Amino acid sequence: MYLRASSAVARLSSWLSRGDRPRKPAWRRWIPAVAAVTAATVFFWIYAVPQLLRFRFRTGMSWYDMGWYGFGPSRTYVSFHEQSPVIEISPAGAQCDQRYTFLAPRGDSVVHPGPMILDAQGELVWMKDNWGTTQDFHVQRYKGQDYVTYWQGDEEDGYGHGSWYMLDSTYTVQYVVSPAGDLDGDLHEFHITPNDTALITIYDPIPYDLTSVGGPELGWLYDGVFQEIDLATGELLFEWRSSSFYTPESSYEPLRDRGHERTFGYDYFHINSVDKNDQGHYLISARHTHTITCIDGATGEVLWSLGGKDNEFTDESNGVATQFAWQHDARWQSPNTLTLFNNAANGGHDLSAVSQGLLLELDIPARKAKVLTSYDHPQDLMVVSQGNLQVLENGNVLVGWGHSAAFTEFSPDGELLCNVHFGASAYFTFGRIVSYRVFKGDWVGRPDTLPDAAIAEDSVFVSWNGATEVAAWRLEAWDGIDIDNMSFVMIKDVDRTGFETEVSFTANVTSFFQVAALDDDGEVLGKTAILQRGSESPARSSILGHSWGVTIIMLFAIGCLFLGLYYAISRVLRRQRSRGDPSYRLVAHKEEDDGHGPENDHLPI
Structure with missing residues (x-):
């Protein structure tokens, strides 16, 4: 029975491989490949292209901005357990405000x-x-x-x-x-x-009828509220609510599936x-209505509205x-003048x-x-959220780019003086x-902690988190x-x-010692705890963190992409050549009949 089944399979295989078997037209063989390529192209266009377009590579970028040192290069310390950013300052000869x-x-x-x-050189x-989120520091x-001050x-x-x-000095x-x-x-x-x-x-969050914007009748609205309070007593001096003056129809923010909870x-x-x-009028910015609104400080009434659907002003600057x-x-x-940070974007769509x-x-x-003056980043940033503008005491203007790790x-009159990145701009x-x-801003910090120290084999590393008046360190044995x-x-x-200073030992330091922080006049501001030479051996500090990380990831991803494409295309071409060349066509093998059918064969014992 086994031999008969095997012979039947062999004959079926021989028939299937006959050269005169009807063959599919050539164009039908390409249907699966075309379908696969089409699907891959659609997938790539929908999911990959939007992400690729978010990259901001351009000519003339530094290694820092291209991500050679990582998305956010950081510096570690020997005497301090946290990390601070490594910044890049441009252009050459930048005229940066020397304050903190x-x-x-x-x-x-x-x-x-x-x-x-940070100081003006980017030193911590x-x-x-902090736990949670910290903003507006x-x-x-x-x-x-x-x-x-900060929010937490x-x-x-x-x-x-x-x-x-609110923290003191x-x-x-x-x-x-x-x-x-x-x-x-x-x-x-x-x-x-x-x-x-x-x-x-x-x-x-307040209950609100949202049917006017396509939402539920029994819906929920985030009411924009501001208060003025007396810091000494906590007394409420003034409160204003957006829902009393602006309706949901004034918004540019899509409702989507919001408002139900x-x-x-x-x-x-x-x-x-x-x-x-000084006149007691409030100025508020509302992101989702694109409005700057002036509020009467006594009645709370809207005195005027600039921008958005309720704009009351004629634009003499071609819409800007x-x-x-x-x-x-x-x-x-x-x-009669005001400043604002114009994001111009709420996502990567435009x-x-x-x-x-x-x-x-x-x-x-x-x-x-x-518009009197426009302050523009040299790389034409698209900042999809956050940001601010500060007029400094010397008349210069500082712009914080919010969602982009930069300040300029x-x-x-808008001339670029100093551009600082604390992340790779690409x-x-x-x-x-x-x-x-x-x-x-100006700041004097006098922490009530002791200076930090970490002992190496032939030196000691010292730092003092928050101390702004330290000019030198004195080694005492x-x-x-x-x-x-x-x-x-x-x-x-x-x-x-900088933030951390290495003080080398001399022959006089054989056992116990301490390090004192000195101000510009040589007065002692504070001292470390008593230390002992040879008691510790920490690792050295690292100037740049996360180096090569982005580069390795990018090279690996690009290599995998090209390898995959090469393999897929090569395989399709090989299959096409093997099917189209007659010299590779299978030929049925016909065994001579020796008069002994399969039924006469016997298995060996």
Whole structure:
């Protein structure tokens, strides 16, 4: 039975391979290949092309901006356990403001997100690894004293649930500010006025009929709210709600599937900045209605609206003064001038969108608006969220590019003075490193902690997180006399070299020692704990973190892509050649009949 079955299979195989068997037309053999290529092309166009278009490679880019050192190059330290960004400053001979920079980097490529102070050369001054999200970090003055302030909390659905923190020069939290009433503080604004009051933003979900925009009748709306409160008492001085003056129809933000739940309301307004002038009028920016609105400080009535569907102004600058979109950070500069950051984009859909800082002049009685100065990044950035503009004391203008890891300083007339990147610009649109706002300011930090130190074989590394007045470090060694009542003698002074300084040992340092921080006058600001030589052996610090990472990933991905395409095309061509060439056609083999059929064959025993 086994032999008969085998013979039947052989005969069937022989018949199937006969040369005179009807063959499919050549064009029918290409149908599967064409279908596969079409499907791959559609998939590539829908999913891959939009991502590829987000890359911002261009001629003349530095190795830093191309990602040679990683998405966000960082520096590690020996005496300090956190990492700070390595920045790139351009152009050559950049005229950067020499004051401190305040930012709060966060994102997938940020190792330690939180508030951070850098000096003009990009050296770390102070940083704090916060829980949750930190935004809007800068110096503000309250009752004649400087504080560093920031919002900290949880970010959800584009707004925040948290509080605002005010830290003194020792980096001790002195005030924690929350809104008046049973409301959560939003991340977008905390502005201390010259009258020692605070302007704060709130997102309050309220029941609302959304049928006018295609939503449910019993729906939910995020009401854009701001308050002015007395910081000393917490008393509510003023409150304004967008729902009393702006309807959902004024929004450019699509409803989509929002508005059905309290925790997923329709964010039609999206208030993101509040300012107040000497006349007591408020200026608010609403991202999703594309409007800058002036509010009467007594009645809360809308005095005028610039931009958006409710624009009241004639544009004398070919649309630039009124057709800004998705903007941030509107600020009074005088009774008839204001600044704002024009994002011009809310996503990567319009690749021609270019973000910019704007200085506008308003003729309010005549309702006319024009652009006085535009502040543009040299790489024409498209910033899909966040950003700010600060007019410095010397008249220069600092623009923080929000979703793009950069800040740029301009002269008053818009000339580029200093451009700083704290992430690779080729990947800015991916948002791997962002900072909601960036500021410059004066600051004196006197931490109440001890300086940090880490001992190596022949040296000690010292740093002091937050100390701004350290000019030098003094190495002091135990005199070896009384271990119960130690006395130390000066060995040498070493100039401070950035955030962390390495102080080499001399022959005099044989056992116990300490390092003192000195100011410009040689006065001691603080000392490390007593240390012992030979007790530790830490790793050396690293100047650049994440090097080669992006390059290796890109080369691997490109190599896999080309290898896959080569293999697929080669296989299709080989199959076509083998089917089309008669010399490769299978020929049936006919065995001679010896008179013994399969039924006469016997298996060996």
